[in-house]
Amino acid sequence: MITCKAAVAPGDGTFSIEETTIHPPQGDEILVKIKAAAICHTDHDSLNWGMPIVMGHEGAGVVEAIGDGVTKVEVGDEVILNWATPAYDSFQSQIGNQNICECNSPVLASHAGKISGGHVAIERSTWKGEPIERSFNLGTFSEYAIMRSSAVVKKTSKKLSFEAASTISCGVMTGCGSVFNTAKPEWGSSVVVLGTGGVGLNVVQAARISGAAKIIAIDVNENRLEMAKQFGATDVILADREDKGLLNAAEIVKGMTQGRGADYAFECTAVPALGVAPLAMIRNAGTAVQVSGIEEEITVDMRLFEWDKIYINPLYGGAKPDIDFPKFEALYEKGDLILEEMITRTYKIEDLQQGFDDMLAGRNAKGVIVFD
Secondary structure (H helix, E strand, C coil): CEEECCCCCCCCCCEEEEEEEEECCCCCCEEEEEEEEEEHHHHEEEEEECCCCEECCCEEEEEEEEEECCCCCCCCEEEECCCCCCCCCCHHCCCCCCCHHCCCHHHHHCCCCCCCCCCEEEEEEEEEEEECCCCHHCCCCCCCCEEHHEEEEECCCCCHHHHHHHHHHHHHHHHHHHHHHHCCCCCEEEEEEEECCHHHHHHHHHHHHHHHEEEEEECCCCHHHEEEEHHHEEEECCCCCCCCHHHHHHHHHHCCCCCEEEEEEEEEECCCHHHCHHHHHEEEEEEECCCCCCCCCCCCCCHHHCCCEEECCCHHHCHHHHHHHHHHHHHHHHHHCCCCHHEEEEEEHHHHHHHHHHCCCCCCEEEEEEEE
């Protein structure tokens, strides 16, 4: 057994750094020594999930131990974690939808009020002598984490830091995947990105890599818009917080796109009131992509769909981690995918609150917890 420090959220809006115990991996389970864990808005949301969890769902590290059924990796391998943890023989996985595997997806399982089948037996981690769940089947805000073998992909790039690798785990996969796997914008197309935090910046750079000719970034934070230019935005719009549904910003977009609207628009704000805002940004027969995972009830003006517009709500960028992660590393090695520059600040686990504060204030492209 290993006793280690971890950020634990009891479910009441708070968290603390606690000692947890991890029992040895069995079967297809893997124990990973976490080297870096990126901070995401979802991690802040997890403070209010109403149950005790080990926090964190983005990470990279080194395999410390494996169960007797593991053949995918060996002890000592450097790995990037993913929360898709597909059951490869499930219906959705077999037809190419590993991200929505009904057997193992932590998102689909939470909607059904049960622990995902991709979650290692809850008894493997304990806090105060009681079993505790791990956020998104992982729990990366911890010195060590235990997970299914399907939750890891070998890190192949030697120059890629663990800090940058940890962002692939979710932010890069969600943002870039929504472009490469879901929308697939054509060369020379026009793209709008609403919200330029960690996920939005990855949408921006994926659009650039895809050959989009015009990439319009929209945000209320000037600092983030400057970051967006570095990642490939050709134009920026500083939005007004009083602009309901960003309809005024949509008129500016139309003025930049021959009066029609953009070919593609991606919502990356996680603000429910902006859930349908990308529909106002696109031309007839354009495509709107809801990237940020809004799940609240909202009111939709159906005239925004006129005419022949497509609205897509992908989960985790349509992730096929074993295929996508190596591609991201190859794009990084080539110099196309910007990863190291995305890390604005690093923190020790004891400084997680500061990491949250910086993220919520829009000071970071991405903040990362680092472990010795």
